[in-house]
Amino acid sequence: MGQYIDEFLKYTLSQLRIAVIGDVMLDKYVFGKVQRISPEAPVPVNKVECTKAVLGGAANVAANLAFLHCKVALAGTIGDDENACIFSEIVKHANIESSGVLVRKHCMMTTKMRVLGAQQQMLRLDFEAYTDSTAEEEKYFVSWLQAHIQAGLDGLIISDYQKGVLTPNLTQTLIHMAKKAGILVLVDPKGVDWLKYEGADFITPNIKEVAQCLGNNIENTNEDVVQAGMNIHEQYRVKHILVTRSEKGLTLIRDDGKVWNNAATAQEVFDVSGAGDTVAAVFMAAMVGHLSIQAGLLLSNVAAGIAVSKVGTYPIHQEDLLQWWQQHFARKNQNNHMSSWQEVAEKIKNWQRAGETVVFTNGCFDLVHRGHIVYLQEAALLGDHLVVGVNSDASVRRLKGKTRPFIKEEDRLLLLRSLRCVDEAVLFTEDTPEKVLSVLKPDILVKGGDYQRDEVLGKEFVKSVEIMPFSPGYSTTALVQKIYAVQQKEKQEKEKQEKQE
Structure with a gap:
């Protein structure tokens, strides 16, 4: 604690330096209207009205940070196809430092294409290839992180979508490097083996990912989530587990058993794509910006709520959070009456x-x-x-x-x-x-x-x-002591001046 939230939003965010590494993607959207069935087969015909492309996966984490006005560097791998060119242009215009993004020759860019009719998702097409990072790529990523640490870095986000970039060896090396330099590490995990995430300060699974990690079903109740968090603490060496729980909000369990909860705000949900990325980005910014855990949870929850209220993957903007803050804490007392x-x-x-x-x-x-x-x-x-x-x-x-x-x-x-x-x-x-x-x-x-x-x-x-x-x-x-000291000093100087006269 020790930071005003409005000061954090207006001034501190732009001073933060955060690196993001992981599986980068391109999210493409096809928007149209469905008014008839195809004569060729019993399928709907979507008359396309417009398309758009946005950053996805680890790149969406970076986009969230960039639109919060943080200084962000991104690392990962892309292909050399048309979608990779689109990705690179978006990254450039988002003001994301991308020297850590490596191009793989003769490979496709991991792309998720969603077809929507009347704002309802009808179909998703995935273009992807699973390839682990090579020894040469791992060496490059290590040198990339080392360069940013030497230049000055506040936090590292590891965004794992299990597409191959974050091998166990690379992930552990990156965590150890950051911890040795005193830099906070947050991991957005995937899969069932979390040994490669050991040593991280924060890990941000959703409730489904927690269940997969433990190998059993978990009810979305406070008691079950907290117990699951403690079970993970027993198996893996992670300081804080932040569980995203959909309509139940966020729960953070520290390794000493301390628990924080922040309930979600009821609102209409259009698209949950990228909400976990938003939570990871905002919470990490809050932590390296020296907000309290409670404040970080609140801002993350608010940001995720804004993101899911939009159609398609939406990176949170600094202006979104400022507007919420001003509305949330609008002056509540309009009279000077002393209440009984x-x-x-x-x-x-x-x-x-x-x-x-x-x-x-x-x-x-x-x-x-x-x-x-x-x-x-x-x-x-x-x-x-x-x-x-x-x-x-x-x-x-x-x-x-x-x-x-x-x-x-x-x-x-x-x-x-x-x-x-x-x-x-x-x-x-x-x-x-x-x-x-x-x-x-x-x-x-x-x-x-x-x-x-x-x-x-x-x-x-x-x-x-x-x-x-x-x-x-x-x-x-x-x-009071400071005021008194100033008064005494002024008094002494005045007396000294009077003697000289």
């Missing part, structure tokens, strides 16, 4: 009746700084609504000393209510929030710092407790 506990409790009940999750956190929030804002944004990401409990002036004096607070309670409330991520702010006069929690009864209680869950006061009034670390280097005390 009962008024806020009624709001919370209405939100919960609508199936929405309410998050609560509390604090003094005296001299609000960057650390406070990032903390509140992160807390808000855990649910649909954020309510903040604010210590009264009297309770702040008891907790912090007679010189505090610096900002009076009504001003602190007004400031917090003006934040886009905050739905409501309420005052409480006690030193701890148990009493206000007993009235409000939110769903999630968030505490900052290094608490243990069983130490958190008021936990009996909520469904769950989340512990969130504070941003290092930011505190009200440090800010």
